[in-house]
Amino acid sequence: MVAEAICEGVKAAGVGCDAYDLVPLGDKGISTILEKFETAKGLLLGTPTIVGEALPPIWTLATALNPVVHQNRFVGVFGSHGWSGEGTRNIQTRVDQVRVQAPLDPFEVIFKPTQENLKAAIEWGNKFGRAVKGECINERKVKISEGKPKIAYPTDGKLRRWKCIVCGEIVVGTVPPL
Secondary structure, rough: HHHHHHHHHHOOOOOOOOOOOHHHHHHHHHHHHHHHHHOOOOOEEEEEEOOEEOOOHHHHHHHHHHHHHOOOEEEEEEEEEEOOOOHHHHHHHHHHOOOOEOOOOOOOEEOOOOOOHHHHHHHHHHHHHHHHOOOOOOOOOOOOOOOOOOOEEEEEEEOOEEOOOOOEEEEEEOOOOO
């Protein structure tokens, strides 16, 4: 239900959206999605949290993302959970490791979505679609751990080139890699 609502929001933004259920599709579905992502500008990964984790096919897809190949693509994470919610947070952590464009915090609902949840899912999908089209949508609440120094950087959502002062690697993104 949430995936359909998000897809509706993406389409309302004028961006195409195809939905796939990876559980019955297995490895063939993951290959199909990765192949389509070669030419697509965005990917949405949705998962429930079951026993504190995301579904295995979503993990497989998330770990197949590559920072070199997918760095300028947009990825969003959504899901549902009962009480813990680690599934979406763990997938978002992987997405952040790949350094793709992630303009929105994960969208989560508790148990079965309400009508209000579905309306919020449509809006979230619409924002994601607008980001894919190039609109400035940077609503991520980037968390900096207490042990790291707090560094001021622009938060206007514009793509910038960030250079690592240790290894010289250049990363394109709206925020510096943490």
